[in-house]
Amino acid sequence: MKCYPVPRENLVLSIDNLKDDIPEEYLSHKECYENVIRKGSVLYDIFSELSKDRKHKAHQAPSNAYRISDGIMQNVNPFLLHFALFVPAITNQATPEQQAEFLKHGFGIIGTYAQTELGHGTFLRGLETTATLDLETDEFVLNSPTLTSYKWWPGGLGHTANHCVVMAQLYVKGKCHGPHLFFVQIRDIETHEPLPGLKLGEIGAKMGFNTADNGFLGFHNFRIPRNNMLMKNSQVLKDGTYVESKNEKLTYGSMVFVRVYLLSDMAYMLARAATISVRYSAVRHQSHIKPDEPEVQILDFVIQQHKLFISIATSHAFKICGLWLWQTYSKVMEDIGKGSMDRLPELHALSCCLKTTSTRDAGWLIEQCRLACGGHGYLMSSNLPSLYTTATAAITYEGESTVLLLQTARYLIKSWKRAMEGESLPATVSFLSEYFNKRYNKWENTPKGIVDGLKLVVAGVTKMCAESIQKHVSRGQQYEEAWNSSSVQLIKASEAYSRALLCEVFWFEVDKVSSTLSNNLAVVLKQLAELYITYWALEKRGDLLVYTTISKDDLDKLQERYEELLALIRPNAVGLVDSFDIRDEILCSTLGAYDGRVYERMMEHALKSPLNAETVNQSFHKYMKPVILKHKI
Ligand SMILES: CCCCC/C=C\C/C=C\C/C=C\C/C=C\CCCC(=O)SCCNC(=O)CCNC(=O)[C@H](O)C(C)(C)COP(=O)(O)OP(=O)(O)OC[C@H]1O[C@@H](n2cnc3c(N)ncnc32)[C@H](O)[C@@H]1OP(=O)(O)O
Numbered sequence: 293m294k295c296y297p298v299p300r301e302n303l304v305l306s307i308d309n310l311k312d313d314i315p316e317e318y319l320s321h322k323e324c325y326e327n328v329i330r331k332g333s334v335l336y337d338i339f340s341e342l343s344k345d346r347k348h349k350a351h352q353a354p355s356n357a358y359r360i361s362d363g364i365m366q367n368v369n370p371f372l373l374h375f376a377l378f379v380p381a382i383t384n385q386a387t388p389e390q391q392a393e394f395l396k397h398g399f400g401i402i403g404t405y406a407q408t409e410l411g412h413g414t415f416l417r418g419l420e421t422t423a424t425l426d427l428e429t430d431e432f433v434l435n436s437p438t439l440t441s442y443k444w445w446p447g448g449l450g451h452t453a454n455h456c457v458v459m460a461q462l463y464v465k466g467k468c469h470g471p472h473l474f475f476v477q478i479r480d481i482e483t484h485e486p487l488p489g490l491k492l493g494e495i496g497a498k499m500g501f502n503t504a505d506n507g508f509l510g511f512h513n514f515r516i517p518r519n520n521m522l523m524k525n526s527q528v529l530k531d532g533t534y535v536e537s538k539n540e541k542l543t544y545g546s547m548v549f550v551r552v553y554l555l556s557d558m559a560y561m562l563a564r565a566a567t568i569s570v571r572y573s574a575v576r577h578q579s580h581i582k583p584d585e586p587e588v589q590i591l592d593f594v595i596q597q598h599k600l601f602i603s604i605a606t607s608h609a610f611k612i613c614g615l616w617l618w619q620t621y622s623k624v625m626e627d628i629g630k631g632s633m634d635r636l637p638e639l640h641a642l643s644c645c646l647k648t649t650s651t652r653d654a655g656w657l658i659e660q661c662r663l664a665c666g667g668h669g670y671l672m673s674s675n676l677p678s679l680y681t682t683a684t685a686a687i688t689y690e691g692e693s694t695v696l697l698l699q700t701a702r703y704l705i706k707s708w709k710r711a712m713e714g715e716s717l718p719a720t721v722s723f724l725s726e727y728f729n730k731r732y733n734k735w736e737n738t739p740k741g742i743v744d745g746l747k748l749v750v751a752g753v754t755k756m757c758a759e760s761i762q763k764h765v766s767r768g769q770q771y772e773e774a775w776n777s778s779s780v781q782l783i784k785a786s787e788a789y790s791r792a793l794l795c796e797v798f799w800f801e802v803d804k805v806s807s808t809l810s811n812n813l814a815v816v817l818k819q820l821a822e823l824y825i826t827y828w829a830l831e832k833r834g835d836l837l838v839y840t841t842i843s844k845d846d847l848d849k850l851q852e853r854y855e856e857l858l859a860l861i862r863p864n865a866v867g868l869v870d871s872f873d874i875r876d877e878i879l880c881s882t883l884g885a886y887d888g889r890v891y892e893r894m895m896e897h898a899l900k901s902p903l904n905a906e907t908v909n910q911s912f913h914k915y916m917k918p919v920i921l922k923h924k925i
């Protein structure tokens with residue numbers, strides 16, 4: 293076995309045929325895909341070797357290990373779904389024997405997670421793909437009965453994967469048992485040809501993610517062994533007996549894994565955007581502050597600091613909360629392994645709202661970083677446009693944001709009702725029980741005071757939702773209708789909950805570790821945490837005025853403190869993004885390179901445009917010249 297020296301970054305980045313002669317943005321859709329498969333296969337080979345001595349762990353904590361691919365495949369790695377969902381679905385949903393069987397080829401197979409269909413993405417109970425047990429042959433027969441039942445969107449499905457985990461409606465003896473997962477080979481390992489009975493292809497160009505190879509898949513009487521249903525949670529026995537799962541939602545467990553993961557993922561996306569835009573803002577001189585002095589670094593404009601420092605702070609907030617959420621996830625998975633499902637609803641609710649807030653915030657903050665770089669931020673060579681289109685896809689995939697926030701709202705309303713009945717609540721929602729006692733507490737202009745205030749907003753809005761639902765029901769609506777009528781407020785309750793969680797976890801985790809840090813580091817981290825909390829207190833001042841005793845004077849003082857924090861962070865701003873320690877080869881940005889040679893890099897990159905290969909493009913002679921000459925007076 294070849295032994296690769298570590299660290300992986302040096303190894304990977306030293307491989308010549310992983311570099312592009314022509315920037316990706318100048319390749320065709322097809323060339324882009326072929327190029328990314330070329331590079332991805334080299335990486336796949338390296339990681340396969342490196343991972344040989346490591347068993348597939350059911351759940352790997354968020355790490356930056358797979359981040360090297362972001363530099364090599366600036367768009368998206370078509371093998372990502374293999375690691376992000378295919379393997380976790382098998383390790384999370386298959387029996388140990390099935391895992392041994394399905395994963396025996398290790399990296400010899402490439403998989404994806406095929407759940408979404410042309411007609412259904414959110415409403416999983418409405419999925420149309422069927423898996424019908426054939427008792428005689430001990431097989432399942434997979435079918436796509438309608439066009440809308442075609443699997444549509446799974447990453448890597450078009451041309452990359454040769455296996456997938458398929459979510460299909462399970463039918464046994466004429467009875468439907470709802471969505472279940474199945475291990476399915478879709479291409480021949482040797483020839484890569486689609487297997488008979490399948491229709492496979494790629495879904496076409498997208499706003500971004502164009503190397504993810506999102507595909508479609510239709511089944512026509514496609515047979516798989518009965519044992520290919522992932523049977524850790526529910527089983528179908530040889531005689532057709534269906535054994536129910538202890539909780540049917542365990543089937544949805546792989547989605548929870550990725551939602552939890554995405555918080556850390558967004559921390560990293562934001563770290564890259566912040567590094568690019570802050571470094572550029574330190575290099576770019578434009579305009580004056582004092583008329584009689586030279587043009588200033590645009591980073592000296594306080595409004596530029598206001599645009600950018602929140603991204604530095606948010607990246608840390610997501611990283612710290614991502615680790616906190618990962619610990620919760622690991623604990624709940626451990627409990628489930630011991631047969632206790634008690635905390636699954638709480639984990640689902642937390643992962644839904646935190647995935648939504650982190651992906652939405654990453655989207656608009658990356659866009660804010662781009663806009664803060666002026667025209668040069670609009671260049672593909674800045675890498676900010678690609679970061680934006682990649683990050684914003686996550687607002688939709690793995691659970692569309694509106695839908696997930698409504699799931700969290702379900703949990704908040706249930707928790708509110710339990711609180712009103714005097715029941716004890718999990719720590720993450722116990723503040724709901726204290727609402728009436730704390731509603732009129734004197735406002736404190738401290739990070740803890742703000743966190744308490746944001747929690748009062750959550751409780752107040754949740755109370756308002758519960759009352760709204762009750763009002764609609766009393767006017768004759770069914771509960772589900774009343775829920776729909778109140779959904780604007782329900783979304784607000786979940787958003788407020790997510791923000792309060794992020795502020796609380798960020799502040800208290802930083803506060804907890806600060807005594808273990810060097811004084812300077814503790815001071816700067818606390819400044820970032822306080823900036824984050826104060827920023828959101830000011831953004832949510834309306835809600836705080838309604839649900840807490842905060843005064844105009846308190847808000848004025850918060851605004852003053854916020855501007856003080858910007859000034860305190862300014863001297864460390866470049867150091868803070870340098871500490872994200874993202875190498876140029878992974879940052880892939882003419883504006884954000886460590887050496888600050890922005891203009892030289894921009895020109896070097898521009899000259900790589902195929903259009904600059906000649907001084908006069910052939911279109912002049914073919915098209916323009918005849919018209920110019922014809923109309924020449
Ligand atoms: C080298 C290692 C690398 C590892 C890298 C890892 C990650 C990398 C990071 C980022 C990149 C990752 C991936 C790459 C890019 C793209 C991947 C995208 C993949 C996909 O895009 S993949 C498809 C995702 N597609 C969805 O996300 C569908 C959303 N739609 C649903 O999720 C459901 O459809 C729902 C919930 C809307 C309605 O479902 P429903 O109608 O059946 O339920 P309903 O509302 O009626 O009831 C609700 C009751 O179910 C409980 N409940 C529901 N869901 C639960 C769950 N998950 N867990 C536990 N409990 C759950 C509730 O708590 C409640 O409980 P209660 O009743 O007690 O309130």
Ligand SMILES: Cc1cc2nc3c(=O)[nH]c(=O)nc-3n(C[C@H](O)[C@H](O)[C@H](O)COP(=O)(O)OP(=O)(O)OC[C@H]3O[C@@H](n4cnc5c(N)ncnc54)[C@H](O)[C@@H]3O)c2cc1C
Nearest residue numbers: 405406407408412413414445446447685689690691692694
């Ligand atoms: C880049 C990308 C990669 C993807 N990769 C994969 C993959 O690898 N595997 C896979 O299986 N899927 C994948 N998906 C699909 C993704 O999971 C779905 O797009 C997502 O779940 C949303 O479903 P939908 O697109 O059908 O939208 P719909 O469910 O049709 O929702 C459309 C809109 O309707 C509204 N809506 C829907 N339901 C409700 C409700 N109950 N209450 C209120 N409003 C509602 C929402 O506003 C929503 O935005 C990917 C998608 C993208 C964009």
